[in-house]
Amino acid sequence: MVETVKQPIIKVENLNKKFGDLEVLKEINLDIYPGEVVVIIGSSGSGKSTLLRCLNQLETPTGGKIFLEDKQVNTEETNINKVRQELGMVFQQFNLFPHMTVLENIMVSPVSVAGRPKDEVKQKALELLEMVGMSEKKDQYPLMLSGGQQQRVAIARALAMNPKVMLFDEPTSALDPELIGEVLQVMKKLAKDGMTMVVVTHEMGFAREVADRVCFMDNGYIVMDDSPEKVFSDQHDNDRLHSFLRNIG
Amino acid sequence: MQFDITIVFEYIPFLLEAALLTIEISILAILVSIIVGLIIAFFKISKFRILQKISDFYIEMIRGVPLLVQLYVIYFGLPQIGIEFDAFTASVLGLGFYAASYVAEIFRGSIQAIPFGQMEAARSLGMSYFKAMEKVILPQALRHSLPPLGNQFIITLKNSSLCSVITANELMHSTSRFASVNFAFLEFLLVASVIYFVMTFTISKLVNLMERKLSVGERRSL
Ligand SMILES: Nc1ncnc2c1ncn2[C@@H]1O[C@H](COP(=O)(O)OP(=O)(O)O)[C@@H](O)[C@H]1O
Ligand SMILES: [Mg+2]
Numbered sequence: 001m002v003e004t005v006k007q008p009i010i011k012v013e014n015l016n017k018k019f020g021d022l023e024v025l026k027e028i029n030l031d032i033y034p035g036e037v038v039v040i041i042g043s044s045g046s047g048k049s050t051l052l053r054c055l056n057q058l059e060t061p062t063g064g065k066i067f068l069e070d071k072q073v074n075t076e077e078t079n080i081n082k083v084r085q086e087l088g089m090v091f092q093q094f095n096l097f098p099h100m101t102v103l104e105n106i107m108v109s110p111v112s113v114a115g116r117p118k119d120e121v122k123q124k125a126l127e128l129l130e131m132v133g134m135s136e137k138k139d140q141y142p143l144m145l146s147g148g149q150q151q152r153v154a155i156a157r158a159l160a161m162n163p164k165v166m167l168f169d170e171p172t173s174a175l176d177p178e179l180i181g182e183v184l185q186v187m188k189k190l191a192k193d194g195m196t197m198v199v200v201t202h203e204m205g206f207a208r209e210v211a212d213r214v215c216f217m218d219n220g221y222i223v224m225d226d227s228p229e230k231v232f233s234d235q236h237d238n239d240r241l242h243s244f245l246r247n248i249g
Numbered sequence: 250m251q252f253d254i255t256i257v258f259e260y261i262p263f264l265l266e267a268a269l270l271t272i273e274i275s276i277l278a279i280l281v282s283i284i285v286g287l288i289i290a291f292f293k294i295s296k297f298r299i300l301q302k303i304s305d306f307y308i309e310m311i312r313g314v315p316l317l318v319q320l321y322v323i324y325f326g327l328p329q330i331g332i333e334f335d336a337f338t339a340s341v342l343g344l345g346f347y348a349a350s351y352v353a354e355i356f357r358g359s360i361q362a363i364p365f366g367q368m369e370a371a372r373s374l375g376m377s378y379f380k381a382m383e384k385v386i387l388p389q390a391l392r393h394s395l396p397p398l399g400n401q402f403i404i405t406l407k408n409s410s411l412c413s414v415i416t417a418n419e420l421m422h423s424t425s426r427f428a429s430v431n432f433a434f435l436e437f438l439l440v441a442s443v444i445y446f447v448m449t450f451t452i453s454k455l456v457n458l459m460e461r462k463l464s465v466g467e468r469r470s471l
Contacts, residue, residue, distance in 0.1 A: 058369055085375035095370035099388050108384055109374035154370075161374060 009034045009069060009164060009196055010055065016063030017050055024050045026220040028064070032165070037197045039207040039228075042217030043244055048200040051217070052167050055198070056087040068164075085114065088158030092170040094150040096142035096157070102129070103138045106157045114161065121160070128156040132186050148179030152186055159190075166190065168199040202248060208232055216241050256433045257440045264437075267423035268444050274340050274419055275406040279352075281345025282401070286352030293357050304353065311350035317411055319343050324415040340412035340419070348405045352398065359393040360386060392463050399456030403449045410445075420444060 008031040015028035024047045032038055040048050053059040055066060057073060057080050066073040073083050097105050106125040110116045129135045132152040142150050151171055158166060168187065172180040184206050191197055191210045201207065207214050207228055214231040216224040218240050224231060232245070257264075292304035311319070324339040334342065363386050371381035413422035420441055428437035 056373055058373065081372075081375045081377050084373055087373075089370075089373040091366060091370060091373075093364075093366050095364075095366040097367065097370070097385050097389075099392065109371075109376060112384055113375045113380060157374070 006033060007069075008032055008067075010198075011067040012055075012064070013067075014064040015051070015054060015061055015066065017047075017054060017059060018062045024220055025054065025061075028222055030215070030222065030225070032196065032198060034164075034196055035194045036212045037191045037199065037210050038213045038215060039211040040198065040200045040215045040217060041202070041204075041207065041244070043247075046217040047220045048217050049169050052089075052169050052198060052200055055165075055167060056084050056089055058089075081113070085161050086164045088161060088163035088166045090151070090154050090158055090166065090168045090171045092173050094142070094147070094154045094174070096150050096154055098142050101139050101141055102134065102145075102153050105142065105153060106160045109157070110160050125156070125160055128159050129153075131159075131189070132156045133182070146179060147175045148182045151175065151183045155183075155186055155190075165196045165198065168197065168201065170200050170202070172201065172203060204232070204245070204248065216244070218244075252435060253433070254436050254439070256431055257427075257436050260427050260437070261440070263427070264420065264423060264440060264444060267418060267420040268448065270337075270417070271406065271409050271419040271421075272448065274337065274344065274409050274412065274417065275402065277341040278344035278348060278405050278409070279398075279402045281341060282348035282352045282405070283398075285346060285349035286356055289349060289353035290356035290360065293353065294360060308350045308353060311347055316343070316347050316408055317414065319347060320411060320415050336412070336415050336417040339415055340409065340417040343415075344405050344408055344412070347408070348401055351401055351404075355394050355397045355401065356390065359390040362393060363389050395460050395463065396456060399452065399459075402456075403452055406449060406452070407445065 010030070010032040012028055012030040015025055015030075016023070017025035028051060030038075030051075040051065042048050050059055054061050055073075061074050064074075068083055068086060071083075072078065073080075096102075097108070100108060103122070103125055106128060107118070107121050110121040110124070111118055126135065126138070129138055132155055134149060134152050134156065137145060137149060137153075142153065145153070155166075155171075171187070172183050175183065180203070184203060187197070187199070187206070188210055199206075199211075211228045213225060214228045215222050216231060216238070224236065224238055224241055226236075230236060231241070289304045289307055292300040295301065320339065320343040323334065323343045324336065327333065367385055367389070368381055371385040372378070376384065409417075409419055410421035412419055413425060416422065424437050424441040428434045431437070
């Protein structure tokens with residue numbers, strides 16, 4: 001899919017994560033290239049969230065290496081706050097800040113962390129709100145919005161930091177079915193605009209349509225990492241994947 | 250002997266002046282308790298065992314000893330080792346450190362009541378722990394702390410009457426002085442009670458008002 005010089009933007013080498021005695025991630029190797037959309041699927045508890053959260057160090061890996069471009073992320077010397085500015089994250093539960101308006105939610109980090117001028121940030125925030133279709137709600141408080149609207153604001157908030165990669169952890173799983181479409185729509189637009197995305201989702205339609213690669217996780221391993229055509233076909237003999245896809249319908 | 254309320258009238262300006270001092274002492278004490286309480290609360294939620302222990306020790310110790318004893322220690326005890334405060338300062342510190350043991354738990358409770366996703370979202374946007382506390386966690390937590398803080402303020406204001414024994418010239422001190430000079434305890438205590446009640450009642454109404462103002466937007470939709 002990507003024709004330019006192949007230099008991964010994220011490189012994961014032999015990643016391992018244990019919670020106490022529980023080994024949740026095992027020998028994970030993953031390269032993500034600029035502009036790629038990588039969808040991660042797998043049953044509940046297979047380690048998808050943990051993998052995503054290791055990428056931006058919300059979890060500390062117990063072994064292996066993670067690189068963002070050529071910098072190793074999981075070392076003592078890394079300024080993790082700087083790294084996280086390059087990696088936008090969207091959560092299943094939106095996690096908007098309820099005491100701030102939509103606009104304030106988007107502006108708080110660019111202004112107070114990145115130290116960008118307020119006017120410029122506001123301009124950018126308004127553009128992003130336009131992009132996610134939330135312009136007229138800019139002065140509302142999050143709890144007055146529907147789940148789908150909140151998630152679109154959360155996407156805009158992450159984008160306002162100008163991240164190089166966007167991480168999505170089941171962004172539509174907490175939404176009523178009729179609200180899923182509007183969020184996927186925004187994500188498709190992002191993908192089309194060339195954003196590098198790592199998406200954990202159960203929306204197989206999205207994976208089929210948008211993903212460059214689909215990774216299937218099972219029991220802490222990435223057991224398959226291939227094109228959606230291959231993953232969603234009969235051309236492989238992974239029984240676990242077949243049964244997973246059957247169960248998810 | 251008979252009940253004659255008119256005897257109090259000429260003292261009312263002095264009583265009001267003393268009430269003003271009561272308010273001053275209470276406000277400063279609650280400010281002390283907010284600062285100390287915030288520090289103790291941060292100790293308690295920090296991941297360092299030793300800080301948690303210090304916080305536990307502070308809370309247990311302060312709560313386990315009567316306030317009156319603590320006021321005596323500060324005003325009469327400490328000068329023996331060369332630390333001297335005037336009655337006003339001793340009152341503010343005594344009441345403040347005492348209230349801090351309750352305020353700390355108020356803050357800890359309301360900080361921990363904020364869903365963990367808030368901290369994660371803030372950190373994922375590149376905020377440091379302290380920036381996330383400042384911008385995201387504390388503004389929400391302080392809002393939730395407001396009603397219990399208001400109650401703590403009222404308790405502190407009432408506790409300040411104890412400072413009369415360390416000669417702080419607040420409302421209770423003046424009241425007992427005027428009462429004994431005139432042999433009119435019931436009259437002066439009645440008036441003092443009314444003044445205390447008006448102060449606490451007003452504060453409790455103000456707190457309600459503030460609470461409603463602050464929660465605009467946040468909870469209106471619920
Ligand atoms: N903070 C944690 N402490 C202990 N165990 C955890 C923690 N987070 C996740 N786990 C465990 O790790 C496994 C993988 O979890 P997760 O990555 O959330 O899976 P998925 O996102 O694929 O559903 C699960 O068994 C889960 O219970
Ligand atoms: Mg998950």
